Amino acid sequence: MAWRYALLLAPAASDDARTDFSGTFTPIDPSAPALSVGELSTQRGDGIFESIGVVDGHAQEVSAHLERLAHSARLCDLPVPNLGQWEQAVAAAASECPAGECVIKLILSRGVEHGPTPTAWVTVAEAADNTRARRDGIRVVLLDRGYDSGAPERAPWLLLGAKTLSYATNMAAIREAHRRDADDAVFVTSDGVLLEGPTSSLVLRQGDRFVTPAPGAGILHGTTQLSLFAHLAERGFETDYATLGVDALREADAAWLVSSVRLAAGVTSVDGARLPYDAGFTAELNAYLLSPRD
Ligand code: PLP
Numbered sequence: 001m002a003w004r005y006a007l008l009l010a011p012a013a014s015d016d017a018r019t020d021f022s023g024t025f026t027p028i029d030p031s032a033p034a035l036s037v038g039e040l041s042t043q044r045g046d047g048i049f050e051s052i053g054v055v056d057g058h059a060q061e062v063s064a065h066l067e068r069l070a071h072s073a074r075l076c077d078l079p080v081p082n083l084g085q086w087e088q089a090v091a092a093a094a095s096e097c098p099a100g101e102c103v104i105k106l107i108l109s110r111g112v113e114h115g116p117t118p119t120a121w122v123t124v125a126e127a128a129d130n131t132r133a134r135r136d137g138i139r140v141v142l143l144d145r146g147y148d149s150g151a152p153e154r155a156p157w158l159l160l161g162a163k164t165l166s167y168a169t170n171m172a173a174i175r176e177a178h179r180r181d182a183d184d185a186v187f188v189t190s191d192g193v194l195l196e197g198p199t200s201s202l203v204l205r206q207g208d209r210f211v212t213p214a215p216g217a218g219i220l221h222g223t224t225q226l227s228l229f230a231h232l233a234e235r236g237f238e239t240d241y242a243t244l245g246v247d248a249l250r251e252a253d254a255a256w257l258v259s260s261v262r263l264a265a266g267v268t269s270v271d272g273a274r275l276p277y278d279a280g281f282t283a284e285l286n287a288y289l290l291s292p293r294d
Contacts, residue, residue, distance in 0.1 A: 002126045003030035005096040007089055009120035011108070012082040014070075021085040025092065030123060038112040039119060045166035047109030047118075048072035052090065053127070053260040054102040058292045059094040060260065062087060064223040069106060072162040079118060081108060093124045101127040103261050109165065130262045134286045137266035137277050138183040138257065142246060143173050145187040145195055149243070152218030160218030170198035181272075184257055184265070186249065193217060194244040200259035201225040204244065204252040211248075214241040224258040224289065231288050254278050256285070263289040 007025045012018070028034050041047040050065045066083045073080050086106060093104045104124055111118045152160045177185040186202055187195040194213050196202055201222030203212050210232050215221035229239040249255055254276055255267040266282040267275050 003123060004098070004102070004126065005093060005124040006030040006034070007093060007122040008034065009085065009089055009122065011079065011118050011120045012085045014080040014082050016082050016085070019084070021082070021088045022092070024085060025089050025122070028121075034121070035119065036112045036115075038115065039109060040111060040113055041107065041109030041119065041165055043113070045164065045168070046076075047107060047165045048076055048078065048163055049108070049165055050106040050163060051260055052104040052106070053263070054094055054097045054104055054124075055290050055292070056099050057094055057097050059090050059097075059104055060289075060293045061223045061227055062090050063294070064226060065106070065260075066090075068163060068221065068223065069108065072164065073108060075156075075159055075162040076110075076164065078108060078110060081120075089122050093122050096124050098126070101130075101261070103127045107165070127261050130265075133183070133262055133265040134282070135279065137268035137279075137282070139181070139269045139272075140184050140186050140197070140257070140267050141177050141180045141182040141271050142188050142249075143176060143185045145189055147189060147218075148191045149189045149193045149217060151189070152216070158218070161215065161220065163220055167198075173198040182269075186257070186270075187219075188246055189217075192245050194246060194249055195219050196222075197257040197259070200257035200262065200265070202249070203228065203256045203258055203264075204248060205254040206248075206252060208236075209238040209240060211240045211242050211244065213244055217243065222258060224260050224263065227293055228258060228264070228285065228289070231285075250275075252276075254281070256282065258289075 009025045053060045109119045173185045196219040256264045258264050264285040266277050268277045
């Protein structure tokens, strides 16, 4: 990944009413060391993040990402971010994006061990080329998440609805999918409820109805899925959240894993069994997702 730009933020309080926060963030060399060895983000993965897709300099769905950052902060007992400050930092970062597709990452960590404040930074990098997944689709395998569907309520300290920096298990799931000759994974609870991909939301098509696992199930509420559902509803389709068993995926008329940077990747097979794949419709969804969205 080619890092283009980075900003270090001095986090402002959520009730700081300033209108100009430009003095609170500083550009730093994206290829030089920047974090203290005492950083809890690197020591413990103790922090939260967002990845925002940027298309030809336009950062997509910024408000939805900032709202989710604030939601994650609340779940993790981190100081609630000042969204005005982050919005201005995102605008500064987007202005550094070249034509084509980039990714802006927002990171808010608990800070340096025993330190007084959280650490916050923003990076800009060129996005990977996702043409193939968007055009040809992806093969997925179902992987047991290792907990049942009651876990989010029973054990809120698992932080299941937060986008935390602790993604080692998500990355391990993708490696396991590769070992099983697939491209990606779909997590399932130990009692057989569909969840999400390790870095994406699951959307199923059932006739003219589009359905996705309900966010209360301990998954992230995807900004791409939200945006896609608004678009599909505008086109006259029914959209819904539901508790879905694994057969709902195996019997779907189509399925996609959707996320901010890869966008819509159609599922072509589940555990080696083929699933109907509509390349034309997927191309339409990606054309929408690549258009400027706020
Ligand atoms: N679920 C998980 C676990 C993710 O990591 C992501 C994105 O990274 C998503 C869902 C999709 O979220 P979004 O559409 O906001 O990128």
